[in-house]
Amino acid sequence: MQTTVNDPLFRKSMRFCAWSGYMAVIFYIIGGVILGGMTPPLLNSGEAPEVFVRKITDNQFQIQIASVFMMISFALFGSFGAGIAAQTRRFETNPVFSYVQIVFTAGGQVIALLVAFSWALMAFRPETYHPTVVMMFTDFAYFCALFSVPLFGGWCVMIALPILVAEEGKEPFPRWVAYVNLWAALLYIPGQLILFFKTGPFAWHGFVALWIPYIAYFAWIWIMSAAMSKVAKAAGNEPVVGGARSAAGSVA
């Protein structure tokens, strides 16, 4: 029987980080799905700027409220990502991947916040802005969310790598979590195609470029949060006392 570190504060903190993830998904569903018209897309990449303005004016207040929810959702990415990094950190003698993960978390959070910013600006005064400016804000929001594949995909890879290279029994998360991360990273790739298309499945309103990365991304958040919840319950993936490194020092 292995002795593991009993650290109630760490477990509470992990529960907080896991719930940041769950809440991020819930707030996005309220903001982006139910109210905001991001997924399913209210707008269509191939339409005229005037159609954009009309649709946004018709739903202006709703989109504004949605932007608030999206802002809250995306702000929670920070504590969500930091929780993953913290768990990775517990198994590192000299931290590297936990630092890399923090950088990717911060980058991802900022880019995600820009999505909410431009969504809010898009609905700020569509009657005053030139229609093409309104259109640009929509484009900008989807580009931040979908074109940022190396950032969000890289984040997933940086979570997967320390799990895969870890010694047997010293993985920060179960090994299958690493593969889920790699899968998520691959699913974001079609997002880059929005650069080339304004109609069809590869445009930013299309099935392949919008739905696959979005579903993958929020499913990924949910799965990683569940993995953190498991850590919070100290159910597996605990550093062992008297191992290669004093585990107590890592969480002190």
Next chain:
Amino acid sequence: MTRSVESGFLRNANNIAWIVLVGSTLFGWWLGYTVKNVQGDIRLATAGVLVTAFVKTWIVGFQFMELKQAPSWLRHGFDAWVIAMCVVLLILCVG
């Protein structure tokens, strides 16, 4: 001498799988190219191309991915995917 080398080569399941796969690639090519252009039974050729493709897919899974030794849930899960995908594409392309 040559004979024994040959039978040694054919005793390995991976080698046989490779020969069958390359052969069926050529068969699929013939189906898709010659039959369609010369005789013109497009629906039959299309169905043949799809079935050949998924037979190849199954061989890659069964032999190269070593599913023949895998637990049945994994093995039959893959079989089910091959059959389902083949049927769906047949319905869409031929039906």
Next chain:
Amino acid sequence: MTDSITDNRRAPPVGGRMATPDCATQKHVPGEVGIWLFVAGDLLVFSAFFVVIALGYREQTELFAQSRTTLDMWVGVLNTFFLLTGSWFVAKGVESCRQAHGAASSRYISLGILFGLLFVANKSFEWGLKIANGVTPKTNDFFMYFFSFTGIHLVHVLVGLGVLLVVRNVSRRPELSKKDIRTIESGATFWHLVDLLWIVLFSLFYLL
């Protein structure tokens, strides 16, 4: 050779990891369960892609048939051949790692990498030729699907080549631990997945 693998194993062999010929009778998940989760996920996504292509074919049969004739059939056949042969060598490499591990193991993996690189070279040549002739993803729906989906597949090939480099490094170790075998099998499984997806893409784009 077989002994060196067996000796290196600290825990008793589980689930048919035995490096003896009778392993065929024992059940064992190739690689690990995680890689199969990944394979299943990728198959699911590509299933969606296949359906999208098939729907395009159904709705614009004439356009698809016409565009298809401008594809270079021999490039597609050659690429299929490259991936099949690459897969074959990788499968033989894995077999060699388990049954008679030696210098040949990593040589097989190197040959697999070589055929992967040939695929990439041939694909670049094909794309270059198409783009030089003014055929781009914007030409029509067929070429939009063609460039996008074979492009996503090409990303898989490049990732797979990276994975094979890792597998090659591991297979050069004089003695392989259980964990090494798992890494080799998982990497090989991904490479075969790349091959498998191409077989269907090849049929849908070049042959239908």
